[in-house]
Amino acid sequence: MNLLEIKNLTKQYGAETLALSDVNFSVKEGEFISVIGPSGAGKSTLLRCINRMIDATSGEVIFDGVNVYDLDKKELRKLRTKIGMIFQHYNLVNRLTVIENVLHGRLGYKSTLAGILGRYSEEEKRQAFEIIEILGLSHQVYKRCDQLSGGQKQRVGIARALIQNPKMLLCDEPIASLDPNVSKVIMDHLKNISTKLGITCLVNLHQVDVAMNYSDRIIGINNGKVVYNGPPNLTPEQIYMIYGSEAGELIMDLGGKNAS
Amino acid sequence: MRVEALVKRRKYSLIFFSILLVFTLASIIVTDFDVTKGFTCIPKAIVWSTKNFYPNADSLEKIPKILTKLKETVFLSVASTTVAAAFATFFALFGSHTTRINGFLSILIRGIASLFRNIPVVAWAMILLFSFGQSSLTGYFALFFVTLGFLTRAFMETIDETSKESVEALKAAGASYFQIIFQAVIPSSLPQMISWMLFMIETNIRSATLVGILTGTGIGFIFNLYYKSFQYNAASLVVVFIVITVFAIEFISNYVRRVIL
Numbered sequence: 001m002n003l004l005e006i007k008n009l010t011k012q013y014g015a016e017t018l019a020l021s022d023v024n025f026s027v028k029e030g031e032f033i034s035v036i037g038p039s040g041a042g043k044s045t046l047l048r049c050i051n052r053m054i055d056a057t058s059g060e061v062i063f064d065g066v067n068v069y070d071l072d073k074k075e076l077r078k079l080r081t082k083i084g085m086i087f088q089h090y091n092l093v094n095r096l097t098v099i100e101n102v103l104h105g106r107l108g109y110k111s112t113l114a115g116i117l118g119r120y121s122e123e124e125k126r127q128a129f130e131i132i133e134i135l136g137l138s139h140q141v142y143k144r145c146d147q148l149s150g151g152q153k154q155r156v157g158i159a160r161a162l163i164q165n166p167k168m169l170l171c172d173e174p175i176a177s178l179d180p181n182v183s184k185v186i187m188d189h190l191k192n193i194s195t196k197l198g199i200t201c202l203v204n205l206h207q208v209d210v211a212m213n214y215s216d217r218i219i220g221i222n223n224g225k226v227v228y229n230g231p232p233n234l235t236p237e238q239i240y241m242i243y244g245s246e247a248g249e250l251i252m253d254l255g256g257k258n259a260s
Numbered sequence: 261m262r263v264e265a266l267v268k269r270r271k272y273s274l275i276f277f278s279i280l281l282v283f284t285l286a287s288i289i290v291t292d293f294d295v296t297k298g299f300t301c302i303p304k305a306i307v308w309s310t311k312n313f314y315p316n317a318d319s320l321e322k323i324p325k326i327l328t329k330l331k332e333t334v335f336l337s338v339a340s341t342t343v344a345a346a347f348a349t350f351f352a353l354f355g356s357h358t359t360r361i362n363g364f365l366s367i368l369i370r371g372i373a374s375l376f377r378n379i380p381v382v383a384w385a386m387i388l389l390f391s392f393g394q395s396s397l398t399g400y401f402a403l404f405f406v407t408l409g410f411l412t413r414a415f416m417e418t419i420d421e422t423s424k425e426s427v428e429a430l431k432a433a434g435a436s437y438f439q440i441i442f443q444a445v446i447p448s449s450l451p452q453m454i455s456w457m458l459f460m461i462e463t464n465i466r467s468a469t470l471v472g473i474l475t476g477t478g479i480g481f482i483f484n485l486y487y488k489s490f491q492y493n494a495a496s497l498v499v500v501f502i503v504i505t506v507f508a509i510e511f512i513s514n515y516v517r518r519v520i521l
């Protein structure tokens with residue numbers, strides 16, 4: 001069954017930039033999908049058009065049988081609780097502790113006042129500690145997030161998304177700021193979440209090898225268009241097809257430098 | 261490529277200094293400023309100051325009066341800054357890119373804040389003299405408006421700088437506007453906002469002294485009074501107290517900053 005269907009999705013910034021043009025694909029429940037492509041291809045825009053952090057210019061996003069673009073403000077909040085989001089820069093409140101940041105994932109479920117005051121139920125706290133334990137952050141629970149390493153911060157980010165009880169995770173370059181060893185830990189966690197908890201993952205990645213290692217399927221984007229949608233074992237030709245223009249620009253850059 | 265850039269930059273700085281030189285010469289000519297006299301005056305001024313401008317035993321009697329006026333000036337600065345900070349917080353929330361609720365309102369607030377900030381405090385005082393006359397209210401509002409403009413801009417930048425990313429995360433998790441303000445924006449930006457407020461209190465104590473001369477209130481007034489009536493010893497004592505106060509306030513705010521940041 002399809003958890004997510006994207007139909008004719010188009011996003012235009014201003015008069016000129018067509019960040020997404022007529023994007024179509026669907027995602028089955030529990031799938032782990034990597035979205036790859038050169039920088040500026042539209043990967044971040046695509047992810048944010050799904051939970052409407054950015055409003056698409058036209059097209060449809062059907063999530064769990066509901067057209068996301070038909071929802072009013074309140075319904076949208078409700079929907080967003082079902083979609084966790086992970087960011088390249090972790091996007092934590094750095095001056096707050098790990099547990100406070102993790103519990104932020106519950107805000108979408110709470111009344112405004114309870115959220116403002118940060119009043120969480122015992123059950124929510126219990127769940128938070130459990131998730132923190134799974135992600136190996138037990139010793140950091142009461143540490144402020146600005147004292148954590150990059151890998152630890154990203155695990156807090158994942159914990160905050162998981163406590164939402166999401167059906168899907170949107171991950172925007174979750175390992176782009178991390179070194180390879182830490183990246184592996186994070187990717188393993190994401191993969192586990194997908195296989196063990198059955199949570200669908202849509203992950204923007206910059207590293208082709210990582211995408212090929214972890215994904216059930218790869219979607220390649222170039223210049224706002226889906227140019228590849230298939231199994232994760234890419235051939236060099238297919239990689240060139242996805243990254244083509246960036247490779248071309250790189251060559252031109254080198255040529256330009258030599259000339260001057 | 262790098263050498264080219266360097267040569268280009270050197271060319272620009274050459275042009276810049278030439279223009280600066282032309283302006284300097286032009287203003288000397290226009291204002292009839294005697295450069296040599298300007299510099300030879302400095303030693304004379306120092307000699308005069310050491311002879312006349314120091315506190316003596318007589319002037320110590322004035323201390324209670326000076327302290328009363330000083331207290332007035334400090335309270336005026338603190339009151340205008342804190343009230344302005346409260347208003348600035350609201351304006352900054354609706355003006356910042358991260359937390360605005362309406363694009364037009366944001367532009368409007370940014371415009372007004374810039375305008376208020378860029379009118380010098382003395383100009384504000386002169387404008388307000390018409391409405392309130394020579395009273396502390398004039399000084400209060402002059403400081404209030406400049407501070408409101410300044411802090412609104414500073415708070416907006418603080419919010420955008422410190423909480424843009426976490427606001428995005430909480431929004432994506434389905435949090436509501438006020439939850440985001442209290443759970444992400446305030447915890448991230450409050451320390452820096454307090455730091456800006458302390459900075460403005462320091463600045464305003466200096467400004468309040470100056471404005472006091474115009475409005476006939478506070479420590480500025482009493483300095484002006486002594487100075488104009490040739491009581492240089494008393495006037496110098498006022499200066500000593502102003503300097504001590506400014507240092508004390510700076511010390512306190514540095515301490516608070518260390519604790520909260």
Ligand SMILES: Nc1ncnc2c1ncn2[C@@H]1O[C@H](COP(=O)(O)OP(=O)(O)O)[C@@H](O)[C@H]1O
Nearest residue numbers: 013014017019038039040041042043044045046
């Ligand atoms: N807020 C914005 N305003 C205008 N143009 C934007 C904005 N965000 C992204 N773009 C443009 O849209 C295109 C796609 O950007 P993005 O989705 O960030 O690509 P990616 O994540 O693949 O690097 C780029 O050309 C980028 O410059």
Ligand SMILES: [Mg+2]
Nearest residue numbers: 043044045173
């Ligand atoms: Mg991106």
